Amino acid sequence: MKSALLSNVNVESIARQIGRHEVHIAQGFGVWTQELADPASATFSFQPASIFLILDGAELLRGQRGLQPLLAELDEHLAWIDRAAAHFPGIKFFVSTIDVPTRTLRPVKDERIERLIEEHWHEGIRRASAASANVYIFDLKQLIEESGRFHFYSNKRWYLGGLRFSTTGERLIAGEMERILDAQMVARKKCLLLDLDNTLWGGVVGEDGINGLQLSETGPGARYRDFQLRVRELGKMGIILGLVSKNNEADALEVFEAHEHMVLKKDDFAAIKINWSPKAENIAALAEDLDIGIDSIVFIDDNPLEREAVKSALPEITVPDFPSDTSELPSFLERVYKECFFTIESTEEDRKRTKTYLANAKRAAERTMASSIDEFLEGLRTKIFLTRAGEEDFGRAAQLTQKTNQFNLTTRRYSEQDLRTLESTRGGSVYIASVADKYGDNGKVIVGILRRATPDTAELDTFLMSCRVLGRFVEDQVLDHFVGELRRDGFSRLQVRFTPTRKNAPARAFVERLHGGRLLPSDAESGELIWEFDIAKASPVTKPAYAELVAKQLLLDEVVS
Amino acid sequence: MVEKLIETIARALRVPPSTLTPETGPGDLQVWDSLAQINVVSEIEAEFGVSIPFEQVAEIQHVRDFLPYLGKTS
Numbered sequence: 290m291k292s293a294l295l296s297n298v299n300v301e302s303i304a305r306q307i308g309r310h311e312v313h314i315a316q317g318f319g320v321w322t323q324e325l326a327d328p329a330s331a332t333f334s335f336q337p338a339s340i341f342l343i344l345d346g347a348e349l350l351r352g353q354r355g356l357q358p359l360l361a362e363l364d365e366h367l368a369w370i371d372r373a374a375a376h377f378p379g380i381k382f383f384v385s386t387i388d389v390p391t392r393t394l395r396p397v398k399d400e401r402i403e404r405l406i407e408e409h410w411h412e413g414i415r416r417a418s419a420a421s422a423n424v425y426i427f428d429l430k431q432l433i434e435e436s437g438r439f440h441f442y443s444n445k446r447w448y449l450g451g452l453r454f455s456t457t458g459e460r461l462i463a464g465e466m467e468r469i470l471d472a473q474m475v476a477r478k479k480c481l482l483l484d485l486d487n488t489l490w491g492g493v494v495g496e497d498g499i500n501g502l503q504l505s506e507t508g509p510g511a512r513y514r515d516f517q518l519r520v521r522e523l524g525k526m527g528i529i530l531g532l533v534s535k536n537n538e539a540d541a542l543e544v545f546e547a548h549e550h551m552v553l554k555k556d557d558f559a560a561i562k563i564n565w566s567p568k569a570e571n572i573a574a575l576a577e578d579l580d581i582g583i584d585s586i587v588f589i590d591d592n593p594l595e596r597e598a599v600k601s602a603l604p605e606i607t608v609p610d611f612p613s614d615t616s617e618l619p620s621f622l623e624r625v626y627k628e629c630f631f632t633i634e635s636t637e638e639d640r641k642r643t644k645t646y647l648a649n650a651k652r653a654a655e656r657t658m659a660s661s662i663d664e665f666l667e668g669l670r671t672k673i674f675l676t677r678a679g680e681e682d683f684g685r686a687a688q689l690t691q692k693t694n695q696f697n698l699t700t701r702r703y704s705e706q707d708l709r710t711l712e713s714t715r716g717g718s719v720y721i722a723s724v725a726d727k728y729g730d731n732g733k734v735i736v737g738i739l740r741r742a743t744p745d746t747a748e749l750d751t752f753l754m755s756c757r758v759l760g761r762f763v764e765d766q767v768l769d770h771f772v773g774e775l776r777r778d779g780f781s782r783l784q785v786r787f788t789p790t791r792k793n794a795p796a797r798a799f800v801e802r803l804h805g806g807r808l809l810p811s812d813a814e815s816g817e818l819i820w821e822f823d824i825a826k827a828s829p830v831t832k833p834a835y836a837e838l839v840a841k842q843l844l845l846d847e848v849v850s
Numbered sequence: 851m852v853e854k855l856i857e858t859i860a861r862a863l864r865v866p867p868s869t870l871t872p873e874t875g876p877g878d879l880q881v882w883d884s885l886a887q888i889n890v891v892s893e894i895e896a897e898f899g900v901s902i903p904f905e906q907v908a909e910i911q912h913v914r915d916f917l918p919y920l921g922k923t924s
Contacts, residue, residue, distance in 0.1 A: 445891070
């Protein structure tokens with residue numbers, strides 16, 4: 290894209306850095322007003338689509354003229370800009386704000402004319418931009434403030450060759466120019482999909498409950514609130530927002546209704562997929578519903594496994610790395626904006642876009658698709674370390690029984706002492722497992738408690754797993770291992786108990802995919818369901834083993850002792 | 851040291867390092883004009899964390915002339 294760069298200092302070195310676009314520079318610096326005033330100037334003859342006017346504040350002040358003549362001169366400059374913009378309505382003019390460093394030595398009490406000059410200029414270009422559709426503000430001062438004058442300017446370069454800015458400063462200016470030029474050519478991304486837990490708020494709603502979430506006006510929870518504010522701003526610029534989360538839909542949506550510090554509302558999202566299916570499937574379905582390409586979607590999730598799974602199933606999607614320091618969340622989204630959604634202006638249509646898609650999406654049917662989930666799970670190189678709980682494990686195991694709501698078959702809450710007693714009782718055994726993968730260790734996340742019901746029947750009293758390893762079928766593999774060990778120890782039947790709660794849909798999905806169970810008559814009042822499996826010949830587990838399971842010896846000996 | 855110097859200068863000039871030797875100077879490459887010379891100085895200062903005194907910049911005629919400044923910190 291053709292553009293021209295006008296300045297009151299030497300900007301040739303900046304133009305040289307802009308590789309993707311052709312940039313014309315006026316010969317002889319300081320000629321910028323002439324170039325602007327003359328419709329036949331070399332600048333206009335080049336027929337640029339955009340003209341950048343980068344003005345150095347200190348240079349505008351050169352010559353001791355006093356404040357009033359100086360302001361009058363700025364008004365003259367502004368008048369030339371207005372005239373040029375009116376004469377060439379097809380050219381976009383990006384006019385810089387100015388930074389005027391205080392260089393004069395003067396007493397504290399004296400007037401700060403630098404600020405007056407900056408304000409006067411800003412008021413002028415603000416008015417020009419409001420009056421003319423093709424005048425935009427290039428916020429040079431913002432760039433300088435972000436990095437600091439010390440880094441942005443260079444005395445040596447100035448005295449050597451009239452180069453006002455340091456290489457850092459030049460790079461920032463060139464980067465911003467390229468972003469603006471690119472935005473006029475390259476289609477920006479259309480849709481931002483967000484995870485919920487530990488992304489829109491701190492904590493896990495299914496575990497911590499609404500009141501346990503980190504989300505507040507001030508204090509630590511404000512980092513999530515500020516993040517949401519930025520997300521809402523993207524929505525206002527016409528970016529379609531969507532939610533893709535592994536959660537119980539009712540729990541998650543309740544946060545939108547009931548949490549007083551939620552900035553985003555349910556209606557801010559054109560598409561919502563809150564369920565336990567793989568996210569790649571949900572995203573593919575959602576793209577179809579919204580009728581947008583996968584390549585126009587940006588997906589933000591705090592969980593590296595989810596990011597990796599989505600990236601490998603849908604290579605065209607953009608998945609930015611999540612900041613490891615969550616205080617960086619708001620600035621992270623600024624970066625995502627600049628890289629994926631940057632726009633020079635938004636229209637009324639943009640602002641209504643989410644509503645349009647919301648209506649379209651409601652019409653579109655739900656669909657599912659098979660993705661390469663098997664390949665993904667195998668690629669994780671997951672390892673399960675299963676062991677009989679020792680004294681050092683009771684604390685963590687008790688905590689897991691207290692906190693885990695989603696993948697928890699019976700939701701029986703145990704204290705450390707309860708578990709110790711259970712373990713010392715004949716036929717009761719507590720197991721704990723940790724899960725690691727190529728990205729690191731997830732820690733101890735699985736607890737299973739087996740009891741002897743009759744001499745040949747074992748009963749699964751408790752089986753729970755933290756939701757951070759959900760969706761990888763490690764629970765199936767652990768159960769399968771239990772079955773093998775029970776069989777070896779002479780058990781022929783296993784009873785699996787399931788008590789439905791408002792939150793344990795993932796546990797229900799698990800018991801429902803077990804094979805060959807016989808439902809026993811059970812206590813209707815508690816709603817508890819008991820399936821009995823004949824394990825002498827076959828295992829109820831149908832899922833393949835994706836992980837490597839390492840079990841400590843003597844695993845189940847105590848059960849039959 | 852010379853290798854890193856050549857890489858740094860090549861980066862500032864946007865040319866492949868192979869086009870430079872310790873004997874190359876601003877007169878030898880078209881892209882190495884007076885403006886590029888300033889960028890070369892800035893790039894070397896940033897890369898090596900040194901300051902090349904203003905008075906000395908004009909005396910630098912070859913790649914090798916930068917070497918005495920590389921070890922000194924400002």
